[in-house]
Amino acid sequence: MADEMAEIRLFDSHCHVNFSHYTDDRDAMFERMAAGGVEGCTVVAVDLDHVHELKALAEARDNVWFSVGVHPNHEAETEPDVDTLCKLAEHPRCVAIGETGMDFFREHVSPAIQERRFRTHIRAAKTAGKPVIVHNREADIASLRILSEEGVGECGGIMHCFSSDWETASQAIDLGMSISFSGNVTFKRNDELRGVAEKVPDELLMIETDSPYLAPVPCRGKRNEPAYVRYVAECIAQVRGISLAQLAMQTTMNSRQRFII
Numbered sequence: 001m002a003d004e005m006a007e008i009r010l011f012d013s014h015c016h017v018n019f020s021h022y023t024d025d026r027d028a029m030f031e032r033m034a035a036g037g038v039e040g041c042t043v044v045a046v047d048l049d050h051v052h053e054l055k056a057l058a059e060a061r062d063n064v065w066f067s068v069g070v071h072p073n074h075e076a077e078t079e080p081d082v083d084t085l086c087k088l089a090e091h092p093r094c095v096a097i098g099e100t101g102m103d104f105f106r107e108h109v110s111p112a113i114q115e116r117r118f119r120t121h122i123r124a125a126k127t128a129g130k131p132v133i134v135h136n137r138e139a140d141i142a143s144l145r146i147l148s149e150e151g152v153g154e155c156g157g158i159m160h161c162f163s164s165d166w167e168t169a170s171q172a173i174d175l176g177m178s179i180s181f182s183g184n185v186t187f188k189r190n191d192e193l194r195g196v197a198e199k200v201p202d203e204l205l206m207i208e209t210d211s212p213y214l215a216p217v218p219c220r221g222k223r224n225e226p227a228y229v230r231y232v233a234e235c236i237a238q239v240r241g242i243s244l245a246q247l248a249m250q251t252t253m254n255s256r257q258r259f260i261i
């Protein structure tokens, strides 16, 4: 068992562990992450007001990195511009721009503003030479169109919490994106999504928790945390017919290459 544990090296490519959900047990949560074979994580920004929290987490731990960006559904007082994003991204532990994208499921922010903000983030990612983290919810056509028009291939990026069909995945891949799966790939009804996870090319497959949301089976409904990325990995390893250790090694290598760490 101990040997088996030693071979598992996972990476949570997308989590929000700066949130207040972890105020009472953040150190213990990071300990469980390491004990569970999760060697690193990227803490993803949803606004610019809390970037200092992400920075502090990454500066305090050598297995934590962060991104800068404004979520498509965040009601911002001022819109981020390319210069501001690039300036923040100069931090040596900042590995990506985002999360950004299009969300037609919850339109707190109008589609027009989401689109302008998304374009700004892709331009910043290209300027900064870092990948863009894309949130796409019920907006496949718009997201792909904008990624294509902005020439995202120059910086590449990640379709995070992928929840769409294979057609969307393959078009995103053609544009230069990796595909990252979260806990919803483990949900009983999501056979089609598992079918997508089976088909993504080895070198473009990533995994995440999107903590504190979307805890995978068997923790569904609870607060999520990076240690649970193992359940996402187990599910996808099974679907692809490979060992957990193999899946972990591949996705960790892919995360490190994408984030250039």
Ligand SMILES: [Zn+2]
Pocket: 099, 135, 136, 160, 161
């Ligand atoms: Zn998201």
Ligand SMILES: [Zn+2]
Pocket: 014, 015, 016, 044, 099, 210
């Ligand atoms: Zn997120």
